[in-house]
Amino acid sequence: MRARSAIAPLMAVLGALLALACMLLLLGHDPWAATLALVDGAFGNRHAVETTLLRTGPLLLIGLAVALSFRAGIWNIGGEGQLYIGALVATTVATKLTSVLPLVLIAGMLGGALWSGLAALLRAHRGVSEVLSTILLNFIAVLLVSYAVQGPLQEVRGTYPQTDALPSAAMLGVIPGFQRVHWGLAGTLVLALFAWRFLFYSAAGLRLRAIGFAPRVAEYARVRISREIYQVFILAGMLAGLAGALEVTGVTGRLFRDLSAGYGFTAIAVAMLARLHPLAVVPAALFFAGLDTGAAAMQRVAAVPAVTVRIVEALVILFSIGFALPRRKA
Amino acid sequence: MQHVELRNIEKRFGSTHALRSANLELRRGEIHALLGENGAGKTSLVRVLFGMIQPDAGEILLDGMPAQIESPADALDKGIALVHQHSLLVPAFTVAENLLLGDRDAFFLSPSKRDQRAADWLERYGFYLDPKTRVETLSVAKQQRLMIVRALSRQVNLLILDEPTAVLAPSEVEELMRLLDRLRGEGMSVVFISHKMEEISSLCDRVTLLRGGETVLSQPLADLNVRDLAQALLGTDPPPPLQPPRSTPGELALRLDDLRAPGLQLSLELRRGEILGIAGIDGNGQDVLEEILAGLCVPEKGRLELAAPPVGILPGDRERSGFIAELSLAENLALSHAAEPHNSPLYRSALGMHWLLSQKLERATRAAITRHQIKGSARDLAGDLSGGNQQKLCVARALGSNPQVLVAINPTRGLDLKSTRELRNELRAHAEAGGAVLLISTDLDEVLEISTRVEVLFRGALSPLDSAEPSRERIGALMLGGTGS
Numbered sequence: 001m002r003a004r005s006a007i008a009p010l011m012a013v014l015g016a017l018l019a020l021a022c023m024l025l026l027l028g029h030d031p032w033a034a035t036l037a038l039v040d041g042a043f044g045n046r047h048a049v050e051t052t053l054l055r056t057g058p059l060l061l062i063g064l065a066v067a068l069s070f071r072a073g074i075w076n077i078g079g080e081g082q083l084y085i086g087a088l089v090a091t092t093v094a095t096k097l098t099s100v101l102p103l104v105l106i107a108g109m110l111g112g113a114l115w116s117g118l119a120a121l122l123r124a125h126r127g128v129s130e131v132l133s134t135i136l137l138n139f140i141a142v143l144l145v146s147y148a149v150q151g152p153l154q155e156v157r158g159t160y161p162q163t164d165a166l167p168s169a170a171m172l173g174v175i176p177g178f179q180r181v182h183w184g185l186a187g188t189l190v191l192a193l194f195a196w197r198f199l200f201y202s203a204a205g206l207r208l209r210a211i212g213f214a215p216r217v218a219e220y221a222r223v224r225i226s227r228e229i230y231q232v233f234i235l236a237g238m239l240a241g242l243a244g245a246l247e248v249t250g251v252t253g254r255l256f257r258d259l260s261a262g263y264g265f266t267a268i269a270v271a272m273l274a275r276l277h278p279l280a281v282v283p284a285a286l287f288f289a290g291l292d293t294g295a296a297a298m299q300r301v302a303a304v305p306a307v308t309v310r311i312v313e314a315l316v317i318l319f320s321i322g323f324a325l326p327r328r329k330a
Numbered sequence: 331m332q333h334v335e336l337r338n339i340e341k342r343f344g345s346t347h348a349l350r351s352a353n354l355e356l357r358r359g360e361i362h363a364l365l366g367e368n369g370a371g372k373t374s375l376v377r378v379l380f381g382m383i384q385p386d387a388g389e390i391l392l393d394g395m396p397a398q399i400e401s402p403a404d405a406l407d408k409g410i411a412l413v414h415q416h417s418l419l420v421p422a423f424t425v426a427e428n429l430l431l432g433d434r435d436a437f438f439l440s441p442s443k444r445d446q447r448a449a450d451w452l453e454r455y456g457f458y459l460d461p462k463t464r465v466e467t468l469s470v471a472k473q474q475r476l477m478i479v480r481a482l483s484r485q486v487n488l489l490i491l492d493e494p495t496a497v498l499a500p501s502e503v504e505e506l507m508r509l510l511d512r513l514r515g516e517g518m519s520v521v522f523i524s525h526k527m528e529e530i531s532s533l534c535d536r537v538t539l540l541r542g543g544e545t546v547l548s549q550p551l552a553d554l555n556v557r558d559l560a561q562a563l564l565g566t567d568p569p570p571p572l573q574p575p576r577s578t579p580g581e582l583a584l585r586l587d588d589l590r591a592p593g594l595q596l597s598l599e600l601r602r603g604e605i606l607g608i609a610g611i612d613g614n615g616q617d618v619l620e621e622i623l624a625g626l627c628v629p630e631k632g633r634l635e636l637a638a639p640p641v642g643i644l645p646g647d648r649e650r651s652g653f654i655a656e657l658s659l660a661e662n663l664a665l666s667h668a669a670e671p672h673n674s675p676l677y678r679s680a681l682g683m684h685w686l687l688s689q690k691l692e693r694a695t696r697a698a699i700t701r702h703q704i705k706g707s708a709r710d711l712a713g714d715l716s717g718g719n720q721q722k723l724c725v726a727r728a729l730g731s732n733p734q735v736l737v738a739i740n741p742t743r744g745l746d747l748k749s750t751r752e753l754r755n756e757l758r759a760h761a762e763a764g765g766a767v768l769l770i771s772t773d774l775d776e777v778l779e780i781s782t783r784v785e786v787l788f789r790g791a792l793s794p795l796d797s798a799e800p801s802r803e804r805i806g807a808l809m810l811g812g813t814g815s
Contacts, residue, residue, distance in 0.1 A: 203671035203684035209657070210665055216651045220624055220643060221727075222669040 009273050009280070012319035013287065019319075020312050024304060034302040038309075041297020042290035048297070050180045054251055055289035057185045058083065058260065061243040062267035063274065063281040064195045065236035071199065071276050072232045073212035078119060078134025079240045080264025081141030086112035086241025087248050088145050091163050091255040092153065094248075099169040105245050112241015113234045115141060120233035124226055130233075138264065146257050153255065162256035172250040182250035191239070195278035208232055240264065261292065269317045288313065332394060333358040333519045334379065334410075334488060339388035341374055341543075348374040349385070350543040354521075356488070361510060361520040363530040363551070365563055366540035367746035372523055375540065376490050379521070380412040381405040411481035412490040415497075415744075417473045419465045425452075426461035429480050451483045455509065470612045471502040478509070489513070490521040495529055496743060499611040500774060500806045507533050525746060526775075527556045539563060564747060572754055574782045575761035577603035582637060583766035584735045589632035594618045594790040600735065605757060605767040607781025608792070611809050612772050615790035616739065619770065620646055623737045636735065642728035644721070646739035646770075652724040655713025659704070660695040662712050662723060666730045698726040703752065718749025725756055736760050737768045742776060754780050774805060 021031035042052050062079035069076035089111030094104045115137055122128040146161075148154075155164045172182040199205040210218040211228050219225060243263065248255050270288050274280035295309035334356040341349040349371045356362050366372045377383045378390075381399035390397050392408060399405050402412070419428045426448035430436035436444055448461040457475055465473060474494060481489055491510075495503045510520055510533060524530055530537065531551060539547040539562055547562050560568035579601035586598050594615045600606050610616065621627035622634065624643050634641075645651035653662045664686065667674035671684035676691050678684070695708040702722045706715050712723060721741065728736060738757055742750040758780055761767045770787070771777050777784055784800055785792045786808040793808050 197685075198683070201686045201688070203668040203674075203677050203686070206661060206664055206668040206686070210654060210668070213654045213656050214650070217654050218665070218669075219626055220645055220651050221665045222625065222640065223665075224669075 009275060009284070009320055012273060012316055012322070015319040016312050016315035019315050020308065023308065023311070027304075029302065029304050034298055034304045037298040037301040037304075038291070038294035040294070041301070042294035044297075046179070048293060050178060052286070052289045052293045053181050053185060055261070055263075055292055056285045057188050057246060057250075058243040058263040059267050059270050059285035059289055060188050060192060060281060061246070062240045062264055063270035063285050064192060064278055065239035066268050066271035067274065067276040067278055067281055068195065068199065068208065068239075069232055069236045070271060071212045072208045072228065073215070074229060074232055074236075075129075075131045076116060076119065076134050076233065076236050077131060077268060078116060078137050078264070079236075079243075079267050080260060080262070081134065081138035082112035082115045082237045082240035083244040083247070083260050083264050084141040084145045085115040086244030087255055087259055088141075088148055088153075088244070089114075089241070090245035091166065091248050092148075094166045094170040095153070095164055099167040101170055101172065101249065104166075104170050104249060105242060108245020108248075109238040109241045112239070112244065113237035116233045116237025116240070117230075120230050124229065142257075145255065145259070149256055155254075160256070163254045165254050166249060170249055171253060172246070180251075182246070184246035184250040188246070189282065192278050192282050195281075199278055204228075204231065266292070266313065269313055272317055273320045275320070332356070332391070335389075335391040335394075336375065336379065337389040337391070339375065339378055339385045339390075341378065341383065341385050348543055349378075349388075351545070352388075352540060352543060353545040353548065354379075354538050355548065356519055356521065357536070358487075358519055359514055359517045360535040361514055361522055361533055363534035363537040364521055364523045364540070365525075365530065365537060365559070367563065367748060370540040370746075371543040372540055373492070374543075376412065376492060376521065376523065379405070380410060380490060382412075406484050406486065409485065409487040410490070411484060411486040411488070413474070413477050413481055413492065413494065415492045415494070417465075417470070417477070419473055419476065421464070421466035423465055424461060425459055425463050425465060425468075425476060428465050428476060429461070429483060431480075433483070451479055455479050455482060456512075470497045471499070471505075474498070475506070475509070482513075487517065488519045488521070490523075492523050493525070493744070494522070495524055495526060497612055497772065499772070499809050500802070501810060502611075503529065525750075527559055530559070531556055541565065560747070569751065572751065572758065572780050574780055575603065575605055575758045577762045577764070579604040579782065580764070584637070584641075584768065585635040587632055587635065589622070589629050591618050591622060591627065591629040594622075594629075596787075596790065596792045598785065598792060600766045600768055602734065602764055602766045603761055604782035605761050605769050605780055607777035607784045608768065608770045608787050609774050609777045609784060609805055609809060610770075610772065610787030614787050616646065616770055616772075616787065618790075619787075620737070620739050623768070638734040640731060640733055642731065642733035642736045644724050644728050644736070644738040644741050646743075648721055648724050653712045653720060653727070655711065657712060658709050659699070659706055659712055659715070659723060660691050660708040663695055663698060663727055663730060664691050666727050698730070702726045702756070718745050718752075721745060721749065721753060722756075725753070729760070733765070735766045735768065737770070739770045740772060741769070742771075742773065750776075774802065774809070778802070778805075 024031040024034055041048055043049055065079055086108035090104050090108035093107040119130045119133040119137060122133045123130050149163055150161045153163045155162055172184050175181050175183055175186060207223050207228050210223060211225055215225055247259055252259065266288050270281060270284045274284040291309050291312060295306040298304050299306040332355055336352065336354040339349050339352045352371055352375050354375060364372050378385050381401045381404050390399060426445045429448045429451060430444055436447060445461040452459050457479055494506060498506065522534055534551050536550050538545055557568060580603045581601065582599060583602045584600040586596065588597050618627065622629055623641055664676055667676045671677035676687055676694060678687055692708055702725055704719050704722045706719055712720060715723065742753050745753065757767050757769065769777060769781060785794045786805055788808060788811050
């Protein structure tokens with residue numbers, strides 16, 4: 001049983017790559033060359049590795065948020081929107097109020113929590129499904145950022161739709177030995193460890209899993225379900241908001257429209273591949289980040305369109321769902 | 331003439347050897363009792379017969395010819411139907427819609443013709459029911475009869491009934507018996523699963539007894555008496571019936587004073603040292619009462635007055651409310667503590683949160699396993715335990731916070747003789763140790779066996795019984811709304 005749970009995700013990845021190879025063959029490409037180009041583009045040199053690691057960060061944080069939410073039976077798919085609002089609030093605080101880094105990061109977390117909290121409110125008081133509300137809130141968040149960077153928060157020069165650069169005091173330092181990878185990534189790994197302990201070794205984590213498995217049993221055990229639901233939403237929002245804050249304070253240095261490369265959506269795949277286990281989210285995030293980074297190289301070197309990588313991502317989700325479910329008994 | 335023969339059926343599920351060498355010989359037109367403790371293989375054997383599972387080894391003969399039963403649909407085509415213990419009807423559909431569900435010929439009928447056809451079937455089996463009634467408004471007993479009529483409408487000649495009487499009142503049991511007796515007269519063969527010896531000896535022709543996946547006895551009932559049967563079932567002499575707790579009722583533990591909720595209006599007082607038995611047929615307010623006692627539902631008027639909260643509760647639907655199948659035994663026990671971890675010895679607080687002390691939980695779980703004689707280890711998933719052990723796990727959970735009041739709703743439903751007895755002893759022990767037990771059960775025998783006092787719940791109201799030794803008949807009448815005099 002335990003062994004099987006580790007094998008299934010590997011099978012999913014292998015299955016998806018095999019399917020990709022077949023597809024490439026049909027399209028007249030050399031699958032072996034394409035795969036080599038992909039791997040080389042993701043991990044082949046220092047620059048590639050750092051790019052992959054930088055992409056791992058937000059995938060990991062939002063992957064954790066998704067894993068915790070789904071474990072509680074909450075289908076929160078608003079990571080993208082929560083990331084954007086986190087980035088927006090963090091940038092606002094950093095450029096207008098204070099450049100004290102911890103405060104900026106906390107502001108980002110609160111921003112994400114505000115956004116997921118809206119979905120929680122709608123569910124608790126109006127019975128609106130969080131699937132619906134979080135998708136719609138994603139659109140609003142993206143549009144809000146779009147408005148902000150062309151309006152109130154636009155850079156003083158007024159040339160590009162982006163904010164001014166953050167004050168350097170509000171920027172995260174680079175880990176010694178790296179050129180671009182910032183301390184936020186190290187913090188993110190610690191959070192993954194913390195999320196694992198939280199989920200399996202804390203009272204709140206057990207309550208969270210209980211409401212996901214069997215809300216009725218949790219109620220009988222005097223767990224206050226609506227309170228737990230709020231907590232999960234807030235926690236997930238904080239993680240996604242932090243991802244946004246780390247993007248601006250660690251990578252881009254300013255806020256603009258396409259800050260996220262769809263991290264909030266890819267993170268759902270990450271969490272599924274990890275079978276909602278916080279520690280497994282780490283390699284899963286690395287895998288998806290590598291796919292993203294390698295895709296461009298594959299297009300350049302092997303002339304395979306980068307969008308095929310999107311197909312692989314989708315296939316990985318389908319395969320991991322397929323392998324994760326127990327075989328139906330006759 | 332042998333109608334069905336199952337020979338040396340063997341079936342493994344993973345490491346469990348559910349059936350080793352099970353035999354069943356069913357004659358045409360007989361009612362055949364299938365007996366055995368939980369885990370003896372009754373359900374597996376019946377599932378083989380209904381095509382739900384395929385045996386690993388063994389032979390199936392239908393009318394003397396070797397046969398394979400591929401699926402439930404195949405079984406129905408061969409004239410075999412299984413009536414499950416739980417309702418498999420669509421609650422929002424009408425009686426007619428449920429009755430003709432899956433009947434290809436009825437698909438294109440107009441509603442009025444369909445209702446007429448359903449009415450014909452119902453009438454044929456003496457069941458007078460408006461085909462337009464929605465199933466969710468029917469009592470459990472009526473739903474069960476509807477399932478039986480539905481099976482009969484498929485032209486079957488072998489009916490398998492899985493513990494049909496577990497959910498019925500005494501008079502409803504008699505009605506079912508009459509129906510089965512009539513069907514036998516018409517040549518129907520019936521496999522009847524039950525734990526209740528009296529029913530079996532008054533209804534059935536022959537009996538097959540399973541123990542540990544093997545057939546240990548198969549013979550006409552006329553040659554046996556109830557005592558022999560119980561002895562064969564347990565492998566030892568049947569123990570004498572239990573008694574109510576020996577303790578005398580003491581101070582007040584729980585009071586409900588003119589409590590009102592939808593479909594409920596009652597008062598009751600529960601004292602330490604007693605088991606108050608509440609008899610009644612399903613659907614007379616037990617669900618609402620359970621929710622109020624569990625604190626899930628706030629009454630419209632009145633409230634729960636407790637000498638020492640909280641209440642320990644054994645939910646009526648243990649699979650849905652009692653434990654989480656996907657969590658380990660230890661985690662299930664920890665869950666009651668996780669709701670209020672600040673005063674639990676299993677959690678310590680740090681970083682503003684409560685962290686599990688794994689070793690303490692492990693020790694507490696081992697202690698609970700020993701105390702409640704649960705067969706399983708701390709890390710086993712609760713879903714992998716047998717029904718009896720799952721219910722013991724529920725008891726361990728309910729008693730985990732040392733409550734004074736223990737509420738048990740149908741605590742032995744679906745349990746075998748041995749587990750039933752162990753469970754009833756747990757309830758008695760709780761009362762004798764100074765606790766108070768509220769036993770809400772649809773099993774009248776259970777209520778009468780261990781209750782200090784009995785009250786009857788009918789349409790949300792309680793009728794106390796004044797005499798110390800109430801008769802079965804009197805309680806049975808009260809359960810159906812009679813005056814009891």
